[in-house]
Every structure is written in structure tokens, then in C-alpha cells.
Amino acid sequence: MTTAQITVLAGDYIGPEIMAAGLKVLAAVAENQNFDYDLHEMPFGGAGVDQEGDPLPAETLKSAQESDAVLLAAIGGPKWDGAPKTPEKGLLAIRKALNLFANIRPTYISPAMQQYSPIKNEKPVDFVIVRELTSGVYFGTPRETTADYALDTMRYTNEEIERITRVGFEMAMKRRKHVTLVDKANVLDTSKLWRKIVAQIATEYPEVTYDQSYVDAASMKIIADPGQFDVILTENLFGDILSDEAAQITGSLGTIPSMSRGTNGPSLYEPIHGSAPDIAGKGIADPLSMVKSVAMMLANSFDRQDLSDQIMASVNKTIEDQIVTPDLGGHANTAEVTAAIIKNI
């Protein structure tokens, strides 16, 4: 087995704190397990702006492109507000450059996490949002600001919809075989195109049932009855909003990883939350989202489900033992949670 090449983008504020935790857990789980890897730590986001004048420096992109996987912690913050090149631009740029068109965000409320959920629902919640990540109003042209108006363009090609739809249906095949397309087809032309293409692709997956929900209705269902979802398939902006809402019902953003993949080339793994400037430097950031991002990477980029399962079992045990950071109402700090996870491995 060749040595896994992993580009490490620690980013800003709590980014380096949780990345350190994630890498410690990776080292612990890999030990004597025949998993060899090299880490390439590169500046990105605000750190890229500060060190190289660019949120995605050329060297960083090159390293990512040559790697088997990319780990990203979190970027951005008030320091770069109004900067000509914001950290967020780097995030959008790396998604585009690596063609990471599929963003996969799990929403799962484990029995141990139930108590932290802000909603009263007690039925099982286990769904995945498959969000299109490299098109829509995030990237559509033209984009214009004049003295009198501004405009953004929400654009989707058939092909862009097709490929993300396949990711959604493939994912459903490995799960409970149900897809919900979320759109605003009563208003948007792009949504009407999504409906048409998804209906076509759906015929290739006769075992998968599917339905549609308008985005406004979906934002209600996530609160009222999240157990109804298996795979939510949606475009970039709706996926942004709904995945944060979905993360919130689990009780802590600080625990949720995500995966972004393209057709080939490296996938990128990152927490779904931001860089939390308010708690940076205090050593109390929740490392779980980063640790779980590492687990997702091992299973999906390196076919090491075994190592991934070990991490996840250990994370669950740590939560059950209530060794958790303040975002989950606990008193442990980042280092203590990380140590507990490593001990439980």
C-alpha cells in the first residue's frame, strides 16, 4: 500500500485548534494499522491572505491537487471583513478548482445526542443532505453591481444537475432508498429544470422512491418531522441554508463533519461550522466535527471503514461518558475530549 498524501488546511481562529485534535486522533487510530500517510500543511483562508496575500495560494492548490484527500478545519473571521480577497473566496475557489460538486452533510441524532437537540421530536433522525456545490447562484454569471442595482445569476446546466442527482440516488441505494428533491419549482426556472432532470435520472433507480418539497416547506419539515427524510437532494444555496438548519436540530454544529467530492481527484473533508472567533484561543472548541471529518476521510478516500468505525465508536463512547465541550453543555476542553477519544480507541 502506498503512502496516503493528505493536504492539511488548518485555516483561522479555532481552525488550528480542532485540526490539531483531528490529526492526533488520526495518528492514534493509524498506529500499527498499516495505514501510512504524509501530511502537507498549507496556508488557506485568512491564513493564506496573511501569509501569501491570497486565500488560496497557488502552492496550496497544487498540494491539494496532488494529494489523495484534503482536510480543512475552518476559515474566515472579522479580521478579514472588507478585505479585497476574503477567506470565503478561497473556499469557493478550492471547491471550483477541485471540481467538488457534491457536498454531503449527514444529520444524525444518536441516542446519546438526543438530550442536546433543541427540538422536542424524539423519533429517530438520520438523513443526509446532498448539496450541489460548484454552481447555482454561487458561481453563475453575469454578476454585476452598478450605481443603481446589483444582480446575481442562478444558473444550472443539465449536466450539473445530472451528476449531483446520480450522487444523491447512489447514496439512497446504500441507505433507506428515498430521495427528496428540494427546490422552488413554483417560482424558479432553474428549479423546474431540476424537476425535469431528476425525474429522468430517477427512472434509472427503480428501487428508490422520490418526492419533492418546496424549500420553504422543507425548512418547516426539518423542525416538525425530520425523521421523514433519508436523502435530501438540492442546489447550492438551498443546501447551504437547510444543512445549517439541519445541523442545528442535532444540538451542536460543533459535531458535524462533511465531505465534498468531484468525479475523480481528491475529496475534501471539513466541519460544517465556521471558525468561531468568539471562542478561539480558549481551548474549548469542540473537536468532534474535525475528528468525524477524519473518520469520513478514512472510510471514503482510503477505503478504511475499519479505522473510521473505530473513531466513531470512540466518539460515541466519549459523548456517552459526557466528556464534552461547553457547546454540548459540558465542562471538558478540546484537549480533554481529544484525549478521551484517543483513550477509547
Added chain:
Amino acid sequence: MTTAQITVLAGDYIGPEIMAAGLKVLAAVAENQNFDYDLHEMPFGGAGVDQEGDPLPAETLKSAQESDAVLLAAIGGPKWDGAPKTPEKGLLAIRKALNLFANIRPTYISPAMQQYSPIKNEKPVDFVIVRELTSGVYFGTPRETTADYALDTMRYTNEEIERITRVGFEMAMKRRKHVTLVDKANVLDTSKLWRKIVAQIATEYPEVTYDQSYVDAASMKIIADPGQFDVILTENLFGDILSDEAAQITGSLGTIPSMSRGTNGPSLYEPIHGSAPDIAGKGIADPLSMVKSVAMMLANSFDRQDLSDQIMASVNKTIEDQIVTPDLGGHANTAEVTAAIIKNI
């Protein structure tokens, strides 16, 4: 005092059922109170399509334009799916034709309603979403569908942003004097323009504090800590999604009214929910949203806060007495709830 002219658009499915309830309550509250009115019942939405081949028939629009206020119940449904002119087109058209650029959606969890809320939060929740209603990606041009792609345009002029911002800040002046602008300024050019214009207008209201939230973060805060909001000011699409989410945390969509207004000309009052085809004809639709829309109309279009207060007090008493429809876990039907409200007036 002249006779109030009210155009009545009952619409589809449960629309006529709840409209009947709203009009009964209006008749009861107006009796011997020196409030005279004429009702003009006109076809609209699916009913417009069926009767006149148009979701907004010319006669209906004319009646609305000549009225002092418009009451709308609910439109749309599976019957018109895929129709060349959908009921929703009529809704968008009447908003545009009456220049109803400001949509005002209250989110209030009264002590009596607390038990119905699906979230654990028990702090007071009382905020208003001020949603821009006649621009953005709902109306922006160009809008195109070709063999290979589709596109929608999200466009805002300075002036469109200015006038809705003033509505938001005026509203805040009558409330707790705080505005939260919701946007996606880390990605969208239109959002950046919103930030710029809102910052300018804000200087005219030194007593009002204001902050910003990205739309994805706002979708979390509405669940995690809705008590932090006073006035949420936002563009059309974000307002659509967040106002439904906000409605959901109150426990029942079936209880929430809204007001849409322009610069002059009639305002329009309507429940924020849809036509609920699944329960139509059963006589169990919740009339509260329509009854509260009538109350909003009396206060805002006819300066009869007294009558509005009477209705609201009676509605609250009816909820406290647990005379509520199944959406609130009750066993009463539409007619019984309506009768109880009238009795309590």
C-alpha cells in the same frame, strides 16, 4: 365615515372554508361598531383558472385596485399542477400589480401557544419578518430555459432595497428597536448592495440598533435562540424560507396571518400557509390564520385597532380554552372554533 371596500379572494381547497370563518368574525366584530363595509368576492388562483382561464382575472385585479383592502385565503393545489397558468402565478402577479413590496410576517409564541411549539426554547419569542416581496430572484430578468441550461436572475435596485429597509426600521421604532439584516453577503453581489444601502438608511434611525446575519446562520438562530430577534429584514427568497421556518416554531402554521403593503393603494392580508388539499372539505381547517388576517386588516388598513384587539383577545381566550383544531392537537372543527371566537367577542 365611508363604507370600507374589501375584495375577498377565497381561492382554493381550504381557502373558502377559512375565508367563511374570517368573514363571520368580521361581521360579528363590526356589528354596532360604526364599521361599514362592502365585500367583493372574486375568483383568484385555481378558482380564477377554472372560472376565467386566468389565476388573476382582469375583473379580479380591477376590484382589488379599487378596494381599500384585499383579503386572501389560500390558493393552489395538485389540480393545477403542470397547468400553463398556475395559481401561484396569480399570487406573484397580484403582488406585482398592487406593488405589494413589503410582506410582514409576525412570529409570536403566546403563553397559551407555548405548549404547541416543537422547540424546547421557553424564552419569549416575538419578532417580525419584513420580507421584500416584489423583486429578487422571484421577478428578476432574464429568466431562461434552453436545451442545455436554465437561469434565473436575482436582481435588486437601490430603490427597492431602500423602501423595504425603511419599512423595517419604521417597524422596529414601534417595537424593541432592533433590526437584523439577513443576507448572504459573503457570496452574493445583491447581498453586498443590501448591506451598503441598509447601513446608509440606518443612520436615519439612530435609536435603532442593527446587525447582520448570514441566511444559513439565521436558519440556525431561529431554532436555537429565536428570542434574540425583533425585526428581521430580508430579501424575497430568504424571507420565504425563513418565515416558514419561523412559523413552524410557533407550533402551527394554521395560526399565522400576514400583511403585504405597497406605497399607497390597498394592502393584502393572508394566512402564510397554503391551501392544504389533504384536509380540504373535512371542515377541520384552522381558521385562526384567516381570523387574525382580518384583525391585521382592521388595525392597519382601517385604523380600527379597537376591533383588531377585540378579535385578538377573543382568539387568545379560545386557545386558552383549548377550543382548537387538530393541527393544534384539538378536537374542534372550523365551525366550532369560529363560533367560540364570536361568542368571546
